[in-house]
Amino acid sequence: MTNELKPVLMFDSGIGGLTVLREARVLMPERGFIYVADDAGFPYGGWEEEALKARILSLFEKLLKDHDPEVCVIACNTAFTLAGADLRAAFPHMTFVGTVPAIKPAAERTRSGLVSVLATPGTVKRAYTRDLIQSFASRCHVRLVGSQNLARMAEAYVRGEGVADDAVLEEIRECFIEMPDGRKTDIVVLACTHYPFMANVFRRLAPWPVDWIDPAEAIARRARSLVPSVSDAMHPENQDFALFTSGNPDFPTIRLMQGFGLTVR
Template sequence: MTRERPVLVFDSGIGGLTVLRELRVMMPARRFVYVADDAAFPYGDWEETALKEHIVRLFDRLIRTYDPHLAVIACNTASTLVMPDLRARFPLPFVGTVPAIKPAAERSRSGLISVLATPGTVKREYTRELIRDFARHCHVRLVGSARLATMAELHLRGGSLDMDELKSEIAECFVEKDGRHTDIVALACTHYPFLANAFRKIAPWPVDWLDPAEAIARRALDLLPNDASELPTTPDLAIFTSGNVSHETASLVHGFGLSAREDGRAPSRSD
């Protein structure tokens, strides 16, 4: 039997499970390897050049180890920073995650949209290019939160949410202008959809919280060969670069059909 080459899904933590969920819906006969670079989480604490080098080195080993058909970078920060380097170095398709500014601008009725992201994604020139290319007719508010990704990680692992703290993190997303209100918030971090229900409860008015996971999955499906008709026999894996998987985390990824595996060989900032 030929080796079952997986789809590799990569994120700084477990937020990319939102993307994995959609990938599974669209390609149930594919095998998946989910990589959480939790040894380096959060990416916002890194200097950009060091983070870029870290991710490229890590992918060099991941590709040699798992020989994926395709890699999905389920992380806005990594996608906006390192995608050109990955595509130039490795001969396989890469699907990135970028702020959903174009669909937000197309769907907005008020012309007031917000992009809720990490500080790294907010400051990228790539993000501003998306606004210039697709949302010139809109007022776009960029909101960078240094805390939401960590809050989502802790919440997914069973921790409680401080709703007042959460409310303060998203408050800038809501704009009133000339009788109009923000009507769409693009979630530009794959961790954030896990907090969407909480966002809805504390929002000052209803908005559409735009999750890019379905669009990412559709793009991945377009790039894969149509040769997977039978269910894979090799289990789907979740790899944690920290080499430390708690019982709560193992239970969480098991709920997504993944078998957790520790992997402490990831390069560190000091390498």
């Protein structure tokens, strides 16, 4: 029976989706996982929208044919807010779990009414993001902060490379607002799956304590709800692996994947 279980495919522009993989494994221990990193296209922030959309659709045409997963988790805000609807239209028989900025829970939790969304430039400019604000956070002051460099910094950080505090602070500084009446930003949405890797650095450098919302657990819960549970199935041996679109990840990346229990193919 174990061999009959289809794997879960997790897609990200780089290694940020590992934050989601970590949570998904806890909830779906019986499933194998295929982690796909589009490192040849990373970072997505500099792409023209139509070119990036075409790239993502082309990648999935081959991925679905080659691996026939149970479900696909798009662990990338930029990819899903841009191409999620097109993926579902192009591959109607596949279930896609998307990643969108956690604006709704932020609006529900905030006490000051001041929320910041720390994202990539692509996610910040997307109409999808602004629609979420209009639908769920119209009574809040939501500041969108698009970082050009933070995803790359997070990739370097998780590989064990040094990242300067001043450089990180420059990327997150705009998230913090203090109003004349004394109200301050109290929630920052981490709207890129790379960013939670640096959450402890953000907490240390923040000018005051805030709630940093990491969407990984919610994404994993959603995926679990859509994947049939097989109680007596065992996790398949040697079935968790990572694919890199460049075909040539460096040694620190390979070592990182191995630390997450993934072989690199």
